[in-house]
Amino acid sequence: MSDKRIIYLDNAATTAVRKEVLDAMLPWFIEHYGNPSSIHSVGRDAKRAVENARKQVAMAIGAQPQEIYFTGGGSESDNWAIRSAAEMLQSKGKHIITSSVEHHAVLHTCEYLEKKQGCRVTYLPVDEDGRVNPDDVKAAIAEDTVLITIMAANNEIGTLQPIAEIGRIAKEAGVLFHTDAVQAIGAIPVDVNEWNVGLLSLSAHKFHGPKGVGALYIRKGVRMNNLIYGGAQEKNLRAGTENLASIVGLGKAIELATAELPAHAARMTMLRDRLIRGILEAIPDVRLNGHATQRLPGNVNVSVRYIEGESLLMRLDLAGVEASSGSACTSGSLDPSHVLLAIGLPHEIAHGSLRLSLGNGNTDADVDYVLKVLPGIVETLRAMSPLSASNACPA
Amino acid sequence: MSDKRIIYLDNAATTAVRKEVLDAMLPWFIEHYGNPSSIHSVGRDAKRAVENARKQVAMAIGAQPQEIYFTGGGSESDNWAIRSAAEMLQSKGKHIITSSVEHHAVLHTCEYLEKKQGCRVTYLPVDEDGRVNPDDVKAAIAEDTVLITIMAANNEIGTLQPIAEIGRIAKEAGVLFHTDAVQAIGAIPVDVNEWNVGLLSLSAHKFHGPKGVGALYIRKGVRMNNLIYGGAQEKNLRAGTENLASIVGLGKAIELATAELPAHAARMTMLRDRLIRGILEAIPDVRLNGHATQRLPGNVNVSVRYIEGESLLMRLDLAGVEASSGSACTSGSLDPSHVLLAIGLPHEIAHGSLRLSLGNGNTDADVDYVLKVLPGIVETLRAMSPLSASNACPA
Amino acid sequence: MYSDKVMDHFENPRNVGELADASGSGTVGNAKCGDIMKMDIKVEDDIITDVKFKTFGCCAAVATSSMATEMIKGKTVSDALALTNRAVAEALDGLPPVKMHCSILAEEAIHAALEDYQKKHPQG
Amino acid sequence: MYSDKVMDHFENPRNVGELADASGSGTVGNAKCGDIMKMDIKVEDDIITDVKFKTFGCCAAVATSSMATEMIKGKTVSDALALTNRAVAEALDGLPPVKMHCSILAEEAIHAALEDYQKKHPQG
Numbered sequence A, B: 001m002s003d004k005r006i007i008y009l010d011n012a013a014t015t016a017v018r019k020e021v022l023d024a025m026l027p028w029f030i031e032h033y034g035n036p037s038s039i040h041s042v043g044r045d046a047k048r049a050v051e052n053a054r055k056q057v058a059m060a061i062g063a064q065p066q067e068i069y070f071t072g073g074g075s076e077s078d079n080w081a082i083r084s085a086a087e088m089l090q091s092k093g094k095h096i097i098t099s100s101v102e103h104h105a106v107l108h109t110c111e112y113l114e115k116k117q118g119c120r121v122t123y124l125p126v127d128e129d130g131r132v133n134p135d136d137v138k139a140a141i142a143e144d145t146v147l148i149t150i151m152a153a154n155n156e157i158g159t160l161q162p163i164a165e166i167g168r169i170a171k172e173a174g175v176l177f178h179t180d181a182v183q184a185i186g187a188i189p190v191d192v193n194e195w196n197v198g199l200l201s202l203s204a205h206k207f208h209g210p211k212g213v214g215a216l217y218i219r220k221g222v223r224m225n226n227l228i229y230g231g232a233q234e235k236n237l238r239a240g241t242e243n244l245a246s247i248v249g250l251g252k253a254i255e256l257a258t259a260e261l262p263a264h265a266a267r268m269t270m271l272r273d274r275l276i277r278g279i280l281e282a283i284p285d286v287r288l289n290g291h292a293t294q295r296l297p298g299n300v301n302v303s304v305r306y307i308e309g310e311s312l313l314m315r316l317d318l319a320g321v322e323a324s325s326g327s328a329c330t331s332g333s334l335d336p337s338h339v340l341l342a343i344g345l346p347h348e349i350a351h352g353s354l355r356l357s358l359g360n361g362n363t364d365a366d367v368d369y370v371l372k373v374l375p376g377i378v379e380t381l382r383a384m385s386p387l388s389a390s391n392a393c394p395a
Numbered sequence C, D: 001m002y003s004d005k006v007m008d009h010f011e012n013p014r015n016v017g018e019l020a021d022a023s024g025s026g027t028v029g030n031a032k033c034g035d036i037m038k039m040d041i042k043v044e045d046d047i048i049t050d051v052k053f054k055t056f057g058c059c060a061a062v063a064t065s066s067m068a069t070e071m072i073k074g075k076t077v078s079d080a081l082a083l084t085n086r087a088v089a090e091a092l093d094g095l096p097p098v099k100m101h102c103s104i105l106a107e108e109a110i111h112a113a114l115e116d117y118q119k120k121h122p123q124g
C-alpha cells in the first residue's frame, strides 16, 4: 500500500481504538489473564477489572453497576433485549412497536419474531427528516403491546429520536422500552432515567473502544431470559467466559467518551456543519438527508443525484477518503438503504447517497480536503452517467 | 500484591494470550481498524485479515474456509448450533441426544429447548471414567432425532469421548452431529471429516488466544438460522461488526497450537502423568477422576477425601498455585459438579475434588512445587475436618 | 474484493461518452436497481468502428461497460453479438459473485445497441 | 471476594480441634451440601471456658466457625445462645451473599453444642 494520506470518515461504521484504551487493555492479555469466574487470586484480579468496567459503563449512562450486562456487541444486545422481552412477556401479549429506520439488528430480530414466533410488529413510519412522531407511538400501543424499541440515533442519517418523550409515553402506558443507543454513546448525553428506558444497547467500537464487546443495560426489576445459556457469568443471564481485555477497554472508552462529550460534540458539530455547507454550496443537485439540527454531531449524509454510491465511494477511496454509502449492493441486495427509502427518497436518489461520519481523529484539514476533492469526483462520475437533470429517471 | 511465585494450573478455565498472538493482534486496534464490511481500502484490509484467520481456523480442523463462522466464544457457538438445529429441523422432529457430562453451554441450552420449545432430550449416562458408550447413542436414535451433541473432551475430568465412532453412527443414521471441541483444540488432533461432524464449536481463549472470540464450523449443506440477527456479516448468519483483532488472534493461536500439537501434547502428557503419580503416591485417600489414558494431555482431576474443594483451592492459592475445584459453590449452588456426580462420585467426595490443568507456561518445576506443597495443605485441612476414614459421611 | 483489472477500468474507463452519429444505441437497467448502461455503436461495413458508453452504477458496472466496449470494437456485428457476460467477467479477471449481474447488464447493453442498429439497417 | 478478616480466620483458624472433656458437642450440616461443622464446648459455672471446632467446608465455613468460637469464648451460655449469624458475618466484615448460609451453619453449630450441654446438664 502506498503511504498516501488517508482520511477516515467512516466512524459510524467503526472507530480506531484510542491509545489510552489500548493501554488500559494491554495488561489483561498476557500479564493478567485470569477467568473472572475463577476464585483464585488470578481470577479475582480479573473479576475486579470487570467490575470496575461495569461501574464505568453504569456511570456513563446514569445506571447502577448491577444493571449493566456485558455482551459481544451491539447486535447481540439488541437481539437479546428484544427476544427476551418477547419471550418473557408472551403471556401478556405479542405486540411490539418499532420504527422503520432501526438498525437491522433490531429489524431482522423483529422480523424473526413475526415470522417464527407469532409476534405482531408495528413498524412506525418516520417523517422526511427521519423522526418518529411520539404521538404515533402512543396511538400504536395496544392491550397486548409488550415492547417499544426505538433507536436513540440513526446510524445512517444521524437523526436523533425524541427518546425522552417516547420514554414518558412508554412509562405511562406501562410498556417496556428498549433503545438502541449504539450510535448515541459519546455523541449525545445518555441517561437511562431521563429517557425512562428499561433496556439500552451499546457497543464499544463506536466510541473508540474495541470491537466485539458491548453491553445491555437492564433496569432493576425487568425480568430477562438468556440469549446465550451456559455458565453463571453475568448473574446467570449471559454465559461465556468474560471478554476481559475488551471489557476493560469498553470501560475506559466510555469513561473517556463521556468525560469529553461536551467538547467533542461541539468540535464534531462544527466540522459537520462546515462539511455540509461546503458540499451543498459546491455541488449542484445534492440534498442533505436527516434532520438539520437534531442529528448526531459527527454525521453527514447527502444524496448526490445522477451518480451511484459505490462508484462515488471507490473514487473517494482512491483519493484517500474513506466513507460509506446508502447502497447495500455489496451484500448482494439491489435495494438501497431502508432508511433512505423510509424518509421518502426515490430509489435512484437513494442509490447515490454518501455518508461521511466524523470521529476523534478528524480535523479541519480533513474537511478542507474532502471539499477539495469531492466536487471533481462528482463531476467526473456525472460526465459518465446517462442520467442528468433533463433525463432523470428512465425507469 | 506480593511478588511471590504464581503457578497457574487453571488452563482449562482460560489461558494467557501468547506473545506471538498478541503481536499479531496489535496492528488491528489503532493502525488498522476498519470494519471488514466496509468497501473502502481500510475496510478491505480488515476483510483480508478476517479471511486469513478463517483459513487458519479451517486448516486446523480439516475444514474449508467457507465452513468457518466467527462467534463471540464457545458458549455462543454451542447455543447457536443447538438452537439452530432444533429450530431448522423441527418439522423432522424434536428429539436431541446429548450426554450428562456436557458443558453447561450445551446442557442449559438443551434444558431451555425442553422447557420452552417442546423438545425431548436424552441425556446419555457415562461410565465411571466419564465415557459415553457409542452403543447407547445408537440405541437412543429415534425417528424424530434431529441432533446429537456430544463433547469431544470434558473440561472438568479431561475424558475424551469416542467422537469418531459417534460420528459414524450419526452419519449412518443421517442425524446431524455437533461436537463441543472447546477443550480439544490444541490438545488432540481435530478433523471434522474423520469425526464426521456437521457442527463443531471452538473458543480461542482455551488455546492461548484472546477471550470473547470463537468459531462454529458449519459443514457445507447444513441449513442454519441465526442466533444473532442483523447485518450481513458471516454470510448473513451471524450479525455484528467482526471482532477484528480478536479474530486475527484466534487465527494465529490456532495455527500455532496445531503446528505445535504433537510436541506440546507429549510434554503436557508427561507433566500430567508425573503430577498424577506424585499426588496418588504422596497422599492417601485420593482418587483420579476421568479416564487414565483417554484424557486431555493437560488435565489432572483428583478427589481428596474428607476435605472440601474451595478450602483446598484457597490454601493452594495462598501458596501460589492457581487451580480449580469441582464444587460450584461460588455460583450459589450447593451441588458439586454434575460431571463428578455423573461418573458416580458421592456428593461428599465430589465436593473435595481438585482440577489442575496444564498449559504452555508450565514446567517440571511447577509439578515439583505442587507435589511439595499439596500434601501439607491436605494434611492441615484434614486435621481440621470432622470427617475421616472412620467417620466418612454423617449425612 | 475487485481485481486490479476491474479497478483499472473503473479508474480509467475506456470509451466513455456518446456518439453523435451512432448507428445504433441501447439503454438497459434502471435507476431503481442502481444500474443503468447506455451504449452507442458506430457500424461501418458490418464492423463496429466506434463505441461509447455511459453508466450509472457501481465499480463493476463501470468496469464491465468499459471492458465490453474494448472487446467489441473492431469486431463484426455477429462476433459482437456472440460476446457473453462470462467472457467480459473473465477478461476482467473475475467479478465478486454478487456483482455478476453487472456483466449481464453489459451483455444486454451491447445486444440492445446492436438490435437497434439491425432494426435501423434491416438490410445490414 | 472475601474480606481480609475472613482470609485471616481461614488461614489461621482459631480454636481448631476437639475437646476430650467437652460439656457439650454438636455437629450440623452434611457432606452432601459441602459443609459440616462440629463444635465442642466446655462450660464451667455457666461460662464457656473453652471451645474447639472442626469444619469440612469452604473458606467462609472455616472462617465463620473460627470467628464464632472466638465470639462465644468467655461468654455465658445465654449470651452464646443469643449470638446471631449476622453478628458473626459482621465480625468478619461481611460475607459474599452466596456464602451467608455458612454463617447460619455456625450459629446452628453453637446452638447444637449448647443444647447438647443443656440436655446433659438439665439443672445448669
Ligand SMILES: Cc1ncc(COP(=O)(O)O)c(C=O)c1O
Pocket: A239, A240, A241, A242, B012, B013, B072, B073, B074, B075, B076, B078, B103, B105, B151, B153, B154, B155, B180, B182, B183, B203, B204, B205, B212, B214
Ligand atoms: C467444554 C467447554 N464448552 C464450552 C465452553 C464455553 O466457552 P466460552 O467460555 O468461550 O464461552 C467451555 C469453557 O468455558 C468449555 O470448557
Ligand SMILES: Cc1ncc(COP(=O)(O)O)c(C=O)c1O
Pocket: A012, A013, A072, A073, A074, A075, A076, A078, A103, A105, A151, A153, A154, A155, A180, A182, A183, A203, A204, A205, A212, A214, B239, B240, B241, B242
Ligand atoms: C444503530 C446500531 N445498532 C446496532 C449496531 C450493531 O453493533 P455491532 O456491530 O457492535 O454488533 C450498529 C453498528 O453496527 C449500529 O449503528
